[in-house]
Amino acid sequence: xxxxxxARFRNTTVCLAAAATVTALSACSSESxxxxxxxxxxxxxxxxxxxxxxxxxxxxxxxxLFKKHGVTVDVVNANALAVAPSLLTSGRTDxxxxxxxxxxxxxxAGKPINIIQAMFNYSPRGLAFVGSSKVKSMAQxxxxxxxxxxxxxxxxxxxxxxxxxxxxxxxxxxxxxxxxTNPLEVAAMTAGRADAAAFTPADAVTVIARGAxxxxxxxxxxxxxxxxxxxxxxxxLTVSGLxxxxxxxxPAVERFLAGLQEGxxxxxxxxxxxxxxxxxxxxxxxxxxxxxLAQSLKPAMSSFPSGARAGVISEADWTTALKSFQLDxxxxxxxxxxxxxxxxxxxxxxxxxxSKDK
Numbered sequence: 001x002x003x004x005x006x007a008r009f010r011n012t013t014v015c016l017a018a019a020a021t022v023t024a025l026s027a028c029s030s031e032s033x034x035x036x037x038x039x040x041x042x043x044x045x046x047x048x049x050x051x052x053x054x055x056x057x058x059x060x061x062x063x064x065l066f067k068k069h070g071v072t073v074d075v076v077n078a079n080a081l082a083v084a085p086s087l088l089t090s091g092r093t094d095x096x097x098x099x100x101x102x103x104x105x106x107x108x109a110g111k112p113i114n115i116i117q118a119m120f121n122y123s124p125r126g127l128a129f130v131g132s133s134k135v136k137s138m139a140q141x142x143x144x145x146x147x148x149x150x151x152x153x154x155x156x157x158x159x160x161x162x163x164x165x166x167x168x169x170x171x172x173x174x175x176x177x178x179x180x181t182n183p184l185e186v187a188a189m190t191a192g193r194a195d196a197a198a199f200t201p202a203d204a205v206t207v208i209a210r211g212a213x214x215x216x217x218x219x220x221x222x223x224x225x226x227x228x229x230x231x232x233x234x235x236x237l238t239v240s241g242l243x244x245x246x247x248x249x250x251p252a253v254e255r256f257l258a259g260l261q262e263g264x265x266x267x268x269x270x271x272x273x274x275x276x277x278x279x280x281x282x283x284x285x286x287x288x289x290x291x292x293l294a295q296s297l298k299p300a301m302s303s304f305p306s307g308a309r310a311g312v313i314s315e316a317d318w319t320t321a322l323k324s325f326q327l328d329x330x331x332x333x334x335x336x337x338x339x340x341x342x343x344x345x346x347x348x349x350x351x352x353x354x355s356k357d358k
Contacts, residue, residue: 048098060263071255100154128204151194155330
Protein backbone atom coordinates (compact mmCIF):
# COMPACT_ATOMS: atom_id res chain seq x y z
CA UNK A 1 0.00 0.00 0.00
CA UNK A 2 2.85 2.40 0.75
CA UNK A 3 4.13 2.67 -2.82
CA UNK A 4 1.28 4.77 -4.19
CA UNK A 5 -0.11 6.22 -0.98
CA UNK A 6 0.95 9.81 -1.49
CA ALA A 7 -0.59 10.00 -4.93
CA ARG A 8 -3.90 8.62 -3.73
CA PHE A 9 -4.15 10.98 -0.77
CA ARG A 10 -3.16 13.95 -2.89
CA ASN A 11 -6.30 13.39 -4.94
CA THR A 12 -8.53 13.75 -1.89
CA THR A 13 -9.94 17.25 -1.63
CA VAL A 14 -9.33 19.46 1.37
CA CYS A 15 -12.99 19.48 2.40
CA LEU A 16 -13.61 15.79 3.09
CA ALA A 17 -14.54 15.11 6.71
CA ALA A 18 -16.09 11.79 7.74
CA ALA A 19 -18.23 13.31 10.31
CA ALA A 20 -19.10 16.87 11.16
CA THR A 21 -17.22 16.69 14.39
CA VAL A 22 -14.07 17.56 12.47
CA THR A 23 -13.20 21.21 11.83
CA ALA A 24 -13.52 22.26 8.19
CA LEU A 25 -10.45 23.94 6.73
CA SER A 26 -10.43 27.63 6.00
CA ALA A 27 -9.97 26.93 2.31
CA CYS A 28 -13.63 25.92 2.21
CA SER A 29 -16.32 28.54 1.83
CA SER A 30 -18.55 29.45 4.78
CA GLU A 31 -20.84 31.58 2.67
CA SER A 32 -24.49 31.83 3.65
CA UNK A 33 -27.30 32.18 1.17
CA UNK A 34 -30.73 31.18 -0.05
CA UNK A 35 -31.67 28.01 -1.85
CA UNK A 36 -34.45 29.03 -4.20
CA UNK A 37 -37.33 31.36 -3.35
CA UNK A 38 -40.47 29.27 -3.07
CA UNK A 39 -42.50 32.28 -2.01
CA UNK A 40 -44.29 30.56 0.88
CA UNK A 41 -42.66 28.31 3.45
CA UNK A 42 -39.24 29.35 4.78
CA UNK A 43 -36.75 27.46 6.93
CA UNK A 44 -33.41 28.51 8.41
CA UNK A 45 -30.64 25.92 8.20
CA UNK A 46 -27.10 25.66 9.58
CA UNK A 47 -24.66 23.08 8.20
CA UNK A 48 -21.73 22.04 10.37
CA UNK A 49 -19.26 21.81 7.51
CA UNK A 50 -19.20 22.47 3.79
CA UNK A 51 -17.84 18.98 3.21
CA UNK A 52 -18.89 16.44 0.60
CA UNK A 53 -20.40 14.26 3.35
CA UNK A 54 -23.34 16.66 3.21
CA UNK A 55 -23.73 16.09 -0.53
CA UNK A 56 -27.46 15.34 -0.24
CA UNK A 57 -28.00 18.91 0.94
CA UNK A 58 -25.63 20.47 -1.59
CA UNK A 59 -27.28 18.54 -4.43
CA UNK A 60 -30.78 19.50 -3.28
CA UNK A 61 -29.66 23.12 -3.06
CA UNK A 62 -27.82 23.14 -6.39
CA UNK A 63 -30.66 21.43 -8.24
CA UNK A 64 -33.38 23.67 -6.71
CA LEU A 65 -35.08 20.66 -5.14
CA PHE A 66 -36.18 22.64 -2.08
CA LYS A 67 -37.91 25.18 -4.28
CA LYS A 68 -39.51 22.29 -6.18
CA HIS A 69 -41.05 21.08 -2.93
CA GLY A 70 -42.28 24.52 -1.94
CA VAL A 71 -39.80 25.77 0.64
CA THR A 72 -37.18 28.51 0.64
CA VAL A 73 -34.06 27.52 2.56
CA ASP A 74 -32.01 30.25 4.25
CA VAL A 75 -28.50 28.94 4.94
CA VAL A 76 -27.46 30.94 8.00
CA ASN A 77 -24.05 29.25 8.26
CA ALA A 78 -22.47 26.64 5.97
CA ASN A 79 -19.42 25.99 8.16
CA ALA A 80 -21.01 26.04 11.60
CA LEU A 81 -19.17 23.28 13.44
CA ALA A 82 -17.80 25.44 16.26
CA VAL A 83 -21.12 27.18 16.93
CA ALA A 84 -23.68 24.61 15.74
CA PRO A 85 -25.39 23.81 19.08
CA SER A 86 -25.60 27.48 20.08
CA LEU A 87 -27.13 28.42 16.71
CA LEU A 88 -29.89 25.91 17.35
CA THR A 89 -30.56 26.63 21.02
CA SER A 90 -30.54 30.42 20.46
CA GLY A 91 -33.12 30.15 17.68
CA ARG A 92 -30.81 31.52 15.01
CA THR A 93 -31.43 28.39 12.97
CA ASP A 94 -34.48 26.16 12.73
CA UNK A 95 -32.66 23.04 11.55
CA UNK A 96 -29.16 21.78 12.18
CA UNK A 97 -27.26 19.45 9.86
CA UNK A 98 -24.40 18.04 11.91
CA UNK A 99 -23.03 15.05 13.77
CA UNK A 100 -25.42 13.20 16.04
CA UNK A 101 -22.79 13.55 18.77
CA UNK A 102 -23.33 17.33 18.74
CA UNK A 103 -27.07 16.83 18.94
CA UNK A 104 -26.49 14.55 21.91
CA UNK A 105 -24.72 17.45 23.62
CA UNK A 106 -27.82 19.62 23.14
CA UNK A 107 -29.97 16.93 24.72
CA UNK A 108 -27.47 16.56 27.56
CA ALA A 109 -27.87 20.28 28.28
CA GLY A 110 -31.58 19.70 28.85
CA LYS A 111 -32.85 21.12 25.55
CA PRO A 112 -35.63 19.01 23.94
CA ILE A 113 -34.26 18.11 20.51
CA ASN A 114 -35.37 15.68 17.82
CA ILE A 115 -33.27 14.02 15.14
CA ILE A 116 -35.49 13.69 12.08
CA GLN A 117 -33.39 12.29 9.23
CA ALA A 118 -30.08 10.52 8.53
CA MET A 119 -27.75 11.91 5.86
CA PHE A 120 -24.48 9.99 6.17
CA ASN A 121 -23.29 6.84 7.93
CA TYR A 122 -20.18 6.61 10.09
CA SER A 123 -17.56 4.29 8.60
CA PRO A 124 -13.76 4.14 8.16
CA ARG A 125 -14.03 5.39 4.57
CA GLY A 126 -13.82 9.05 5.52
CA LEU A 127 -10.81 9.08 7.86
CA ALA A 128 -7.15 8.18 7.63
CA PHE A 129 -4.63 6.62 9.99
CA VAL A 130 -1.03 7.65 9.48
CA GLY A 131 2.31 6.48 10.86
CA SER A 132 5.24 8.80 11.52
CA SER A 133 8.27 8.91 9.25
CA LYS A 134 9.66 6.01 11.29
CA VAL A 135 6.48 3.87 11.32
CA LYS A 136 5.68 2.23 8.00
CA SER A 137 3.22 -0.49 9.04
CA MET A 138 0.66 -1.48 11.67
CA ALA A 139 2.88 -4.40 12.67
CA GLN A 140 5.73 -2.00 13.41
CA UNK A 141 3.43 0.21 15.48
CA UNK A 142 2.03 -2.77 17.39
CA UNK A 143 5.55 -4.00 18.17
CA UNK A 144 6.15 -0.81 20.17
CA UNK A 145 3.72 -2.07 22.80
CA UNK A 146 2.79 0.72 25.22
CA UNK A 147 5.85 2.75 24.26
CA UNK A 148 4.04 4.78 21.59
CA UNK A 149 1.66 7.72 21.19
CA UNK A 150 -1.27 8.25 18.85
CA UNK A 151 -2.21 11.88 18.23
CA UNK A 152 -5.88 12.74 17.89
CA UNK A 153 -8.33 15.57 18.38
CA UNK A 154 -10.56 16.03 21.41
CA UNK A 155 -13.03 13.59 22.91
CA UNK A 156 -16.37 13.72 21.17
CA UNK A 157 -14.89 14.02 17.69
CA UNK A 158 -14.96 11.41 14.94
CA UNK A 159 -11.16 11.59 14.71
CA UNK A 160 -10.88 10.67 18.39
CA UNK A 161 -13.36 7.81 18.00
CA UNK A 162 -11.54 6.53 14.92
CA UNK A 163 -8.21 6.49 16.76
CA UNK A 164 -9.74 4.37 19.51
CA UNK A 165 -11.41 2.04 17.05
CA UNK A 166 -8.21 1.49 15.06
CA UNK A 167 -6.24 0.82 18.26
CA UNK A 168 -8.78 -1.77 19.36
CA UNK A 169 -9.07 -3.43 15.95
CA UNK A 170 -5.30 -3.83 15.56
CA UNK A 171 -4.43 -4.55 19.19
CA UNK A 172 -2.41 -1.37 19.65
CA UNK A 173 -1.36 -0.45 23.20
CA UNK A 174 -0.37 3.14 22.43
CA UNK A 175 -1.62 6.02 24.56
CA UNK A 176 -3.78 8.72 22.98
CA UNK A 177 -2.59 12.31 22.95
CA UNK A 178 -5.50 14.74 22.57
CA UNK A 179 -4.94 18.05 20.78
CA UNK A 180 -7.50 20.84 20.77
CA THR A 181 -7.36 21.55 17.02
CA ASN A 182 -6.54 19.78 13.78
CA PRO A 183 -3.57 22.07 13.02
CA LEU A 184 -2.04 21.26 16.42
CA GLU A 185 -2.41 17.57 15.64
CA VAL A 186 -0.64 18.06 12.32
CA ALA A 187 2.11 20.02 14.05
CA ALA A 188 2.60 17.29 16.66
CA MET A 189 2.93 14.63 14.00
CA THR A 190 5.27 16.71 11.86
CA ALA A 191 7.49 17.48 14.87
CA GLY A 192 7.81 13.79 15.73
CA ARG A 193 5.84 14.01 18.98
CA ALA A 194 3.58 11.11 17.96
CA ASP A 195 4.18 7.70 16.42
CA ALA A 196 0.84 7.68 14.60
CA ALA A 197 -2.33 9.73 14.28
CA ALA A 198 -5.90 9.64 13.05
CA PHE A 199 -6.59 12.40 10.53
CA THR A 200 -9.08 13.80 8.10
CA PRO A 201 -7.84 12.92 4.58
CA ALA A 202 -6.90 16.57 4.03
CA ASP A 203 -4.61 16.64 7.06
CA ALA A 204 -3.23 13.24 6.06
CA VAL A 205 -2.12 14.78 2.76
CA THR A 206 -0.14 17.39 4.68
CA VAL A 207 1.73 15.03 6.99
CA ILE A 208 2.40 12.45 4.27
CA ALA A 209 3.96 15.19 2.16
CA ARG A 210 6.30 15.77 5.11
CA GLY A 211 7.43 12.15 5.31
CA ALA A 212 4.68 10.29 7.20
CA UNK A 213 3.26 6.97 5.99
CA UNK A 214 -0.38 6.04 5.35
CA UNK A 215 -1.38 2.97 7.35
CA UNK A 216 -5.11 3.15 6.57
CA UNK A 217 -6.07 4.88 3.33
CA UNK A 218 -9.81 5.70 2.98
CA UNK A 219 -9.57 5.65 -0.80
CA UNK A 220 -8.44 2.02 -0.92
CA UNK A 221 -9.67 0.38 2.29
CA UNK A 222 -11.40 -2.97 1.65
CA UNK A 223 -14.78 -3.99 3.02
CA UNK A 224 -13.03 -6.51 5.25
CA UNK A 225 -10.66 -3.90 6.67
CA UNK A 226 -13.53 -1.45 7.21
CA UNK A 227 -15.62 -4.05 9.05
CA UNK A 228 -12.66 -4.83 11.29
CA UNK A 229 -12.61 -1.25 12.51
CA UNK A 230 -16.35 -0.44 12.47
CA UNK A 231 -18.32 -3.71 12.36
CA UNK A 232 -21.64 -1.95 11.84
CA UNK A 233 -21.90 1.55 10.33
CA UNK A 234 -24.49 3.83 11.90
CA UNK A 235 -26.06 7.25 11.15
CA UNK A 236 -23.66 10.01 12.12
CA LEU A 237 -24.65 13.09 10.09
CA THR A 238 -28.28 13.91 10.71
CA VAL A 239 -30.92 16.63 10.56
CA SER A 240 -32.31 17.91 13.83
CA GLY A 241 -34.28 20.72 15.41
CA LEU A 242 -35.60 21.80 18.77
CA UNK A 243 -38.84 19.93 19.44
CA UNK A 244 -40.84 23.16 19.79
CA UNK A 245 -39.48 24.62 16.53
CA UNK A 246 -40.19 21.45 14.57
CA UNK A 247 -43.83 21.50 15.72
CA UNK A 248 -44.22 25.20 14.98
CA UNK A 249 -42.72 24.93 11.49
CA UNK A 250 -43.79 21.40 10.60
CA PRO A 251 -45.06 22.21 7.05
CA ALA A 252 -41.74 23.85 6.12
CA VAL A 253 -39.77 21.06 7.85
CA GLU A 254 -41.61 18.39 5.89
CA ARG A 255 -41.06 20.19 2.59
CA PHE A 256 -37.37 20.59 3.42
CA LEU A 257 -37.06 16.86 4.11
CA ALA A 258 -38.83 16.09 0.84
CA GLY A 259 -36.19 18.06 -1.05
CA LEU A 260 -33.39 16.48 0.93
CA GLN A 261 -34.75 13.00 0.27
CA GLU A 262 -34.78 13.72 -3.43
CA GLY A 263 -31.18 14.85 -3.10
CA UNK A 264 -30.31 11.51 -1.48
CA UNK A 265 -32.09 9.73 -4.30
CA UNK A 266 -30.03 11.62 -6.85
CA UNK A 267 -26.85 10.55 -5.05
CA UNK A 268 -27.90 6.92 -5.42
CA UNK A 269 -28.65 7.24 -9.13
CA UNK A 270 -25.65 9.29 -10.29
CA UNK A 271 -21.91 8.77 -10.32
CA UNK A 272 -19.43 10.64 -8.15
CA UNK A 273 -18.37 12.63 -11.22
CA UNK A 274 -21.95 13.71 -11.93
CA UNK A 275 -22.54 14.70 -8.30
CA UNK A 276 -19.23 16.58 -8.21
CA UNK A 277 -20.26 18.61 -11.27
CA UNK A 278 -23.34 19.79 -9.34
CA UNK A 279 -21.36 20.65 -6.20
CA UNK A 280 -18.73 22.57 -8.17
CA UNK A 281 -21.40 25.00 -9.39
CA UNK A 282 -22.61 25.90 -5.90
CA UNK A 283 -21.06 28.81 -3.95
CA UNK A 284 -19.93 26.47 -1.16
CA UNK A 285 -16.97 24.86 -2.95
CA UNK A 286 -15.22 27.83 -4.49
CA UNK A 287 -11.66 27.08 -5.55
CA UNK A 288 -12.27 23.36 -5.95
CA UNK A 289 -12.72 21.73 -9.32
CA UNK A 290 -15.26 19.04 -10.14
CA UNK A 291 -12.37 16.60 -10.51
CA UNK A 292 -11.12 17.33 -7.00
CA LEU A 293 -14.61 16.98 -5.55
CA ALA A 294 -15.13 13.69 -7.40
CA GLN A 295 -12.00 12.24 -5.82
CA SER A 296 -13.38 13.08 -2.38
CA LEU A 297 -16.81 11.74 -3.19
CA LYS A 298 -15.73 8.35 -4.50
CA PRO A 299 -14.73 6.80 -1.14
CA ALA A 300 -17.70 8.48 0.56
CA MET A 301 -20.46 7.36 -1.84
CA SER A 302 -21.05 4.03 -0.07
CA SER A 303 -21.74 5.85 3.20
CA PHE A 304 -24.79 7.75 1.96
CA PRO A 305 -28.07 6.09 3.02
CA SER A 306 -29.63 4.06 0.21
CA GLY A 307 -32.56 1.78 -0.45
CA ALA A 308 -36.23 2.11 0.37
CA ARG A 309 -35.46 3.26 3.93
CA ALA A 310 -32.86 5.88 3.02
CA GLY A 311 -32.84 8.64 5.60
CA VAL A 312 -34.73 6.56 8.15
CA ILE A 313 -33.14 5.93 11.56
CA SER A 314 -34.36 2.71 13.10
CA GLU A 315 -34.24 1.89 16.79
CA ALA A 316 -31.49 -0.64 16.02
CA ASP A 317 -29.51 2.06 14.17
CA TRP A 318 -29.79 4.39 17.15
CA THR A 319 -28.81 1.68 19.60
CA THR A 320 -25.64 1.05 17.57
CA ALA A 321 -24.89 4.79 17.51
CA LEU A 322 -25.38 5.15 21.27
CA LYS A 323 -23.09 2.19 21.95
CA SER A 324 -20.37 3.76 19.82
CA PHE A 325 -20.81 7.16 21.48
CA GLN A 326 -20.42 5.42 24.82
CA LEU A 327 -17.50 3.22 23.80
CA ASP A 328 -15.43 5.37 21.47
CA UNK A 329 -16.40 9.04 21.41
CA UNK A 330 -15.60 9.76 25.05
CA UNK A 331 -18.51 12.18 25.49
CA UNK A 332 -18.23 13.70 28.99
CA UNK A 333 -20.89 12.39 31.35
CA UNK A 334 -22.64 10.48 28.57
CA UNK A 335 -24.61 7.38 29.53
CA UNK A 336 -26.12 5.48 26.62
CA UNK A 337 -28.78 4.10 28.98
CA UNK A 338 -30.02 7.54 30.04
CA UNK A 339 -33.68 7.84 28.90
CA UNK A 340 -33.15 11.36 27.59
CA UNK A 341 -30.97 9.88 24.83
CA UNK A 342 -33.37 7.04 24.10
CA UNK A 343 -34.83 6.44 20.67
CA UNK A 344 -38.38 7.37 21.69
CA UNK A 345 -37.15 10.62 23.21
CA UNK A 346 -34.65 11.99 20.71
CA UNK A 347 -35.46 10.38 17.33
CA UNK A 348 -38.67 11.35 15.53
CA UNK A 349 -39.27 9.91 12.06
CA UNK A 350 -42.81 11.28 11.72
CA UNK A 351 -41.66 14.38 9.81
CA UNK A 352 -39.79 12.24 7.29
CA UNK A 353 -42.83 10.01 6.86
CA UNK A 354 -45.10 13.01 6.21
CA SER A 355 -42.56 14.51 3.80
CA LYS A 356 -43.36 11.79 1.27
CA ASP A 357 -46.64 13.58 0.55
CA LYS A 358 -44.95 16.92 -0.20
